[in-house]
Amino acid sequence: MKAIRPPHSTIDKSIPAGKRLWAVIALLPFCFWAFVTLADFADSDDFPVDLLTVPIGAAADFGESADFSVDLRRVQRGWGDSPDFPVDLTPADLAITAWRSVLFHWGPIGDWLAIELDPAAGGSSVVSETRLDGIRRIEVDLTAIGDPALVGTIEAEDLTNGGSIPASWQELADNGGGSYTLAAEWLPGLLPDQACYRIDLTGRFGCPITGDPDCLVRALIGDTSGNPPAPGYPDGFTNLIDANAVYNLNSVVPIPPERARFDLNTDGVVNLIDYNAVYNFNGNSVSCP
Ligand SMILES: [Ca+2]
Numbered sequence: 597m598k599a600i601r602p603p604h605s606t607i608d609k610s611i612p613a614g615k616r617l618w619a620v621i622a623l624l625p626f627c628f629w630a631f632v633t634l635a636d637f638a639d640s641d642d643f644p645v646d647l648l649t650v651p652i653g654a655a656a657d658f659g660e661s662a663d664f665s666v667d668l669r670r671v672q673r674g675w676g677d678s679p680d681f682p683v684d685l686t687p688a689d690l691a692i693t694a695w696r697s698v699l700f701h702w703g704p705i706g707d708w709l710a711i712e713l714d715p716a717a718g719g720s721s722v723v724s725e726t727r728l729d730g731i732r733r734i735e736v737d738l739t740a741i742g743d744p745a746l747v748g749t750i751e752a753e754d755l756t757n758g759g760s761i762p763a764s765w766q767e768l769a770d771n772g773g774g775s776y777t778l779a780a781e782w783l784p785g786l787l788p789d790q791a792c793y794r795i796d797l798t799g800r801f802g803c804p805i806t807g808d809p810d811c812l813v814r815a816l817i818g819d820t821s822g823n824p825p826a827p828g829y830p831d832g833f834t835n836l837i838d839a840n841a842v843y844n845l846n847s848v849v850p851i852p853p854e855r856a857r858f859d860l861n862t863d864g865v866v867n868l869i870d871y872n873a874v875y876n877f878n879g880n881s882v883s884c885p
Pocket residue numbers: 715716717808809810811812
């Protein structure tokens with residue numbers, strides 16, 4: 597049998613207006629007590645953590661450049677959240693994802709082309725910067741920037757002749773999407789040929805770094821042979837094997853980006869000019885540790 601419910605008008609009339617008013621008045625002290633208690637709780641020194649200092653390294657994620665504090669009483673939480681709500685202030689990992697030596701190629705290229713470096717390589721497998729301009733610009737890809745104020749001046753440690761050469765200019769660029777590039781440039785002649793250099797980012801950025809924080813790069817014009825990452829490239833010697841490798845690419849126009857190392861004079865074309873350039877440096881060599 598279907599239940600018979602009284603119409604709304606019947607319910608409304610069951611509580612006289614006078615009683616409803618008294619009920620509201622009776623609740624007012626409780627509402628006031630609840631308001632004062634909640635406000636006091638929010639300002640209480642007993643609140644588990646009022647201020648939390650964020651360490652260097654996390655700061656950059658918040659657009660700050662050094663330590664700063666977060667007033668947790670101002671952190672919003674939604675209805676239904678636990679009072680012990682978590683606030684995750686763990687700094688984003690800073691991972692190094694790529695190292696490269698970069699030069700501008702003219703003519704049909706008209707762009708920067710990279711020789712990809714291998715930060716894990718040592719000895720004969722250290723990648724060579726083969727082009728006539730030598731090592732001028734090193735780029736490092738990062739997934740975060742930590743505290744940019746702590747990066748300091750990038751240096752190239754000369755493992756062949758001793759000493760460290762500070763970069764002439766550097767920048768930290770935001771590529772968007774959590775991708776950043778640190779670029780360091782040296783003026784012509786500061787990093788001579790036939791030398792092995794080490795660039796070390798250990799301890800920079802003020803936060804832990806994953807990936808390989810240091811990279812060796814060999815300055816050896818003409819050491820083009822091989823097909824990286826296949827064994828035999830490079831070998832630390834500029835000789836006729838390297839010259840022939842260039843000759844085999846004669847008249848490749850424009851050069852594919854991955855073959856930038858064969859375009860010694862960076863004119864965007866591999867031809868006999870590049871072949872002769874390698875030939876002129878025949879017999880040069882340098883070893884890396
Ligand atoms: Ca390394």
